[in-house]
Amino acid sequence: MSSSEPLHRRLGLTDDELETIRVTLGRDPNRDELAMFAVMWSEHCSYKSSKVHLRTLPTEGPSVLVGPGQDAGVVDVGDGIAAVFKLESHSHPSAVEPYQGAATGVGGIVRDIISMGARPVALLDPLRFGPLTDERNRWLFEGVVAGIGGYGNCIGVPTVGGEVQFAEPHTANPTVNVMCVGVAPVERLVTADREVHEGSLLVLFGAATGRDGIGGVSVLASRTLEEGADERRPSVQIGDPFAGKLLIEASLELVERGLLEGLQDLGGAGITCAVSESASRAGLGAELELDAVPLREPDLEAFEILTSESQERMLAIAHPDRLDDVRVVCARWGLSTAVIGRLVGGGALRVVSGGATIARVPVRSLADDGPEYARPMLVPSDAEDAIADDPTFATVTTETDEAFLAVLGSPNVASKRWVWEQYDSIVQGGTLLPPGADAALVRIEGTLKALALSTDGKGRFGALDPYLGAAHAVAEAARNVACTGATPLAVTNCLNFGNPERPEVMWQFAQSVRGMADACRAFDTPVTGGNVSFYNESGSSAIWPTPVIGMLGLLEDYRLAVRAGFIANGSWVYQLGETFAELGASEFADVVLGSMSGRPPALDLERERRLHALLVEGARSDVFESAHDCAEGGIAIALAECAIAGGIGFAVSLPGDQPAHVGLFSESASRAVVSVAPERATQLEDAAAAAGVPCSRLGETGGPRIVFDGLLEMSVDDVTAVYEDAIPKLLAG
């Protein structure tokens, strides 16, 4: 960007936004004030393009304790226990520096959870990259996975799930999302309604402030990545997981001992964001003494201190009488503390440096009164054509065996063991279903309850129909949770999109939000918060509209958890739901036909909801021996995965007279495959009939082979080898 541009534009503010600032202040902002507005009014912090749409989401429900607007959503899971969760993007930093970008993504989301007063108990990582046949994509993939492990493994929070998908649009823009889940006693939550007093102190603790991550939210996260993005490496923060671990323990000890009025993490927009949001929530102003901020290097300028995104820092709000106790706790964990200011009446944030006031702005204007845009929207001109060209009726010349192996060995479908073996998934001792399951299941210590967690995004579906793509993502996430026997409770999300200033992208966004809202309403799973990641595009290449859903479910008694793998020979195998001729945007269409067009499968939200209810009820009455979601790759892959997970084969025949490839690979929604002991078959059939869910017996488990009568037959060992070896082989180059 040319240096002859005026300062506000170089900082990412528009001319109109500058004018608004002038009106708010009644004068021209100075350089430091401009820097503060630039980060707080960035797309990343202010949601200026998205909030008109986000307001349409359902956010309330009987179990929701804290909805959108705070650091994380909170759900009541009974017995006085709260589950706290949030999903966030760290795609832009990861595209520039994969290891640190991903690592600091983990650190950031963990601090969001601890700032609510909750102990982090699980991490999940939904990741999207370009094809692994490309060397740079392999570098990004390996770096991101190593970064997630490098941070997550060092802080004692298990990484229990997530997903990894590969598609060409992510070559230029990998999508790195991170979800964290925490648990706290309800009465210990640090929520915005805590009483905060005028005169209370702003205590910064943790790492010193340096020059890393200056303008991360504005320069990096709120613009597209163009040529020369490597030069933005200084805008990527550097993580120190050891300090992150100490911050967790110190923060939780401060909360447990009741020493705080408020707790805020320092992430995007640094001190400016933490102080202005804390003061604004309390309906107060603040005085900030910049000279009191511990610095990593001596000559930082005021605007750098105000906007630095140095990691591993937290801001505590404490009554002056509690300061000594706060200091003792932090010192015990080897963390430094600094009183950097106090809350005052009047609603202004006054920044003092060298004894002089260098900035004075209303906190509300920074934290709450940012711009809001109803950006223009336009249906993409090729949308109709792409849907009309449906591969469902294409002539298929590929042999069924060959097609099956191609789909099974596609990196989107194949085992992600190479990824999750690099994550500590067992620390804290509560992981009942580890990565690779339909949903992760994490026991709540001291109870029989478990949280079921799944993240899902449907990029290809969304590319062809953003409304359906979003609704399918919610449906699949809820179905995954229900397959374990848990009741889906609430949703967090990360909305990954291209440049919102392009009307086609804004249309995709609006459609996606509508699809997500409709599905969440149908399943009674309100949205408790989330994150919007725009500007995921380079040149003319944007990522597919990819809302990623993080679903939280509750299993009241974890001893009734259902797993995907077959557990016995001679059990009866059923399909719940129906298979229609729906190959549009399927894995089969992509891998075998090379098609990226057609109509994504239809989604009847009421049918879907009935299936979830049946899965939950079946688990509660202990009917199922196994249950598994039927999604990418269709019923062929779903049953193969049950066989691989259990090491037990099966023999089935598919109902109806569909062509082989349709019956095997169609991705019709609202389906699951289950196995039951023969003597429980009537019970299942009755329950399905009562729930209004189609239920067809396909065959039996047993033996060393998978057999689709008349269509396909292979040994479980061969199928397992293809499934497990696909990604390691691609990485070998």
Place this chain on the structure above:
Amino acid sequence: MSERRRPRIGVVTFPGSLDDRDAVRAVGFMGGDGVALWHAERDLHGVDAVILPGGFSYGDYLRCGAIARFAPIMDEVRAFAEAGGPVVGICNGFQILCEAGMLPGALIRNRQLRFVCRWVDVRVETSVSPLTDELVAGEVLRVPVKHGEGQFVASAPDLERIERDGLVVFRYCAPDGVTDEAHNPNGASNAIAGLRSEAGNVVGLMPHPEHAVDPDVGATGGQPMLASLLSSALARVSAA
């Protein structure tokens, strides 16, 4: 009627310890009392055995365990071990014991240069150790590993002495007990997963027995190990 005392097992928390709470919980699950010990103190609070847990003490930015060995409590742990007290180092704890010179050899980056978290099988090589005195050589136990630096190495003379004196406590193996490269998760020399001191009361291992006691979570190969530790601890109390 006098009640038999529950063994008290100290678990040291260093800054960056991660599996300390899990070790305390596992000791409780097995019928002992887990006692939290703090790195900066010089007091073992009269415990009957000490566990140095897994994690990344002090961030392990230098070498794993290289700083923890200087923690004030390590003087007490060393004295306790010299007096014959049972000391178990798990994962990072094993690394600390090697750095402190209480066990021979060292743990370096995994051969595949990646962190690995997976369930493995280990074969018991000797019943002379606080983790195996209720076990018989040849038994196979299923336990998880999770580490980036778990490849055990030692100089040729050290390795020869380790084998000659029977200091190997566990080796990675196939489920049938046969050792081979396919079942060695980190490239450890001689597939060594765990090791004891010459005196036999100090033992270090990379696998995590504390994550393998609760059948609701997974396999239970850690149960007999921790049961052995509790009985070793009690035996010491009764002898005293």
